[in-house]
Amino acid sequence: MLTPEDITGTLLRERLALTAYISTVTRDFHLAEDIFQDVCVKAVGRASDFDSPAHVMNWARVAGRHRAIDVLRTRDGKVVGLSEEMLAALEPVWPEGDAAQSTPALEALRKCIDRLTPNNQEIVRLRYFEGRAGAQVADAMGRKLETVYQALARIHKNLADCVRLRLTSEPR
């Protein structure tokens, strides 16, 4: 049986990965963060039900997914998104805590973002900091939507390669 402290520690270690998973339903990072906190409250409230950190995470992913669907259904009257089958199939391949939010991983990503061209940094900022949709990014930058999508695809690929290289080559 886990203590509330164990559960808190587990959820904190997996905060970013779990929030990203929830955002697969919400498509809104802020809302996903709120749902993550709801899940934390519920998890700590039923601490005696869990026998391992893996158990907590399995439960938290399902609870987060269901809670997100409930919130969207209440707010919008419907949920348009990936199916439950798809969401369940994503769980086994979902990155875990260290890969998602360890200091070296985030630091590597930060350095890789710094290496992007100013133009690509602006696309990244508009899309992922301001939360603008692709069409709004294109509008703001006076580009075609297709151009922005192509740039984003390249940016993600570059960042993935860059982070991988840094994590394997830099001394820990």
Added chain:
Amino acid sequence: MNTPPQPDEAFFLRVMRWQDGTLTAEETAVLEEEMLASEEKRRVFAEWQVRSLQINELLRREAYAGGEKVVPPERHGSRLRFLRWPLAAAAALAVAYAAASYFHPEVASAGSPGLASVTYDAAAEWDGGKSPGSGRMAEGSYSLASGTVRMTLTHDGTVATLAGPARFDLVAPGHIRLHEGRLSAQVSRPDRGFTVFTDAATVLDRGTVFGVDVKADGEAQVSVLEGMVDVHPPGSREMTRIEQGGKLLAHPRRKQQVQPAADVVRGFEDLWPLTLGVDEVSHLIEFVVPQTRHRWNDYRSNTRLYLMPERQRVTTGSPLLLDVTPAGAADPKKLQAGGYPLAAGTRVSSFLLFFRPEENPLALPVDISGSITFSQPVLGVIAGGTRLIQSDDLLGHPRVVYRDKPRRGIEKGRKQEGRDIVRISRDGRRVFFSLHATADPDEFRVLVAAP
């Protein structure tokens, strides 16, 4: 070991459109089908999602690294539910606090510059003893009982003016939550972003001058004087863009109403000048909101000089000739024929002041005199008809038609007692005027240094 083949471009395109919420049901089904058939695509999709959130988190940490303790800018739902499970709440709050601290590890210190500083105060009275005594405003809640206050946000120089009664929170650099009252803002650096949260709508500035008026019942009116803003309901990403001259009404429990850009923007006339950097004006000066169907004939008065903001924070592409500078001529008789050049590349804000008396069959002269004080140095005045026309394209308000304007400039060549005078004070912040108009209007353009 063989590396699995990378997904094709069409897959990435679908993922991006899925993130945007623009995939149709059929396209979503295609995306699901290909991901269910390929573990590599599921893995790439998962990494893409996580990386997107990592980027969001890194940029938020960077944006909020201003030396202040802050909380995430936008929260949804009530935290009262925590109280249902007191023990759980303690631990969960620890999680929430730790999560918030992860974004914002800095804690406010005595020497911190705060989130904003007060740059102008007109009879401001603060409730609850929380007043920005030193002029610095830290993160927290404020209640302005009466008066007007103008503040400059530390992170990017955005100017926000609030009229009491107003209740607001400074929640993070560039983020204000307005519970009630009127706020107008001019964003200094659109690339840094400025956001106003209300219970009815979230307003994202896109480089503009705009106003938000929140009533006691939570209804919010967003009006755009210049530029554009994006508005979305709290918790939603469905943006509505409001162009200059437009207005949006939002209520926490009702549908948003957008009014077209042709509407006259009203409700902030007292705040716009302060927001734009006009500190004090004679009681004779009346602020004019630029309109698409601006009709010069509507502005006739024997006792009013009209002040209309024109282009703000524009950079001159070539040298501009001024008729009056702080060290230059005081009256039209002494206007230097060649003008005083203002260097190319200077960043200026422009204001047009005009005086047109009512119809006057006897052509009796009408006099008006006073002053106007700006928060930034006055670089010069354009008062000659030709130079006004030549500078309309660069400095004139884009929505206002100037070509049907009657005779331009201030009058010259008359006797000393009837001569128009426009002068800039020694400290360079104030413009004095003494105008004598008959049937013809008087008009001059003031150029102020833009921060």
